[in-house]
Amino acid sequence: MHRLGIHSFVWTGGQTQEGLEMALEKSAEHGYRAIEFAYLRPERFDLDRLARKAQALDVEIGVTMGLPLDKDVSSEDRETVARGASMLADAVRAVRDIGGTKLGGILYSAHTKYNRLPTAEGWKNSVATIAQTGEIAKDAGIDLVLEVVNRFETNLLNTTAQGMKFIDDTGSDHVRLHLDTFHMNIEEANPAAAIRLAGDRLGYFHIGESNRGYLGDGVIDFDLIFDALLDIGYARDVVFESFSTAIVDEGLSLACAIWRDTWTKNDPLAAHARQFIETKYAEAQRRRATNARP
Structure with missing residues (x-):
């Protein structure tokens, strides 16, 4: 059974220690066993305190970010690439220090419309940097997952097939894919086939609606x-993701x-998402059992 999680931006814009701690408490209150934070700058937050709170609540932490x-x-400029590699290494260490288990998102390029x-x-350049970051993550006990996103948020990995080729090029056995239903709905001809293509290389999964809402x-x-x-x-x-201007991180x-x-x-919203995902998962199990009968 998968671990069901929720993005912290359902609860908070993520600018304060109090907001992040509240997000942990609300996630646990709603029965979620994992939470996703955006990149946490160690100088701005008490990571030890967050780690202790997550452990006490039995909520696992993952972190996602874009460069x-x-x-x-993915730049051709060596200094730009070196700065990115340094940021990724710092991010892996921050995830480790917060007691997290994975770093995901748009780690292979800038998060922007090119x-x-x-x-x-x-x-x-991107392949070499991710291969290097994968080794750092492996040593830190952190999963590294690359989010395949739509054409308006990167120009590098828009489809699962591109993601699979990228991972092959890294030569790493530690780098996996991070797929998201919102992005797949835009880019994949057949999202279900894309999931099957990813197979055991799928390391993290976002559930989000086409309009980012319910x-x-x-x-x-x-x-x-x-x-x-x-x-x-x-x-x-399996992590529920939904964004609204009601709770906003400007960047x-x-x-x-x-x-x-x-x-x-x-x-x-959080209560509905948990019920929706659990219901859909149970329905899929029933279909599978029915189809397996002789």
Whole structure:
């Protein structure tokens, strides 16, 4: 059985220690066993205190992030790539220090809408940096997962097939894919087939609706998604992600184009998401059992 998690931006913009601790408490209160934080700058937060609180609540921590343009590891500029590699190494250490288990997101490029195609040299620079970061993460006991996102948030990895080639190029057995239903709905011809293609290389999974709001209020066929997750025996984290201007981190909101309220109250949203995911998962198990009968 997967571990069900929730993104901290359902609860807080993530600017204060108190907000992050509240997010941990609310996640546990709603029955979530994992929480996803955006990158936590060690100088701004008491990571030890957060780690102790998460442990006491039995909530596992994952961290996701995107690189800024001046630290884009898919750049052709060596200094820019070096700055990005340093930021990724620091992020792995921060995840370790907070007692987290994984670092994911757009780790292979800047989190932005590019105005150019990726280059062969940029791809090689990114591959080399992620291979190096994968070794640092392995030594720290941290999973490294690369989020495949839509064309408006990166120019490098928009499909699962591209992600698989990228991982092959790293030569690392420690780097896995991080897929997200919101992004797959934009880029994949067949999201369920993409999940099956990823197979045991799928290391982290985001559940999000096509409009970023309540699950079931958009166009994603979650029956097909959960059937595919069962088919590959996926047993890692499944994390609900939803963004609204009601609770806002300015940087992420600009990068993800969050311009409106997809919801205004977070408690009912979180309760609904957990029930929706558990129901869909149970329905998929029943379909599987029925189809297996002679």
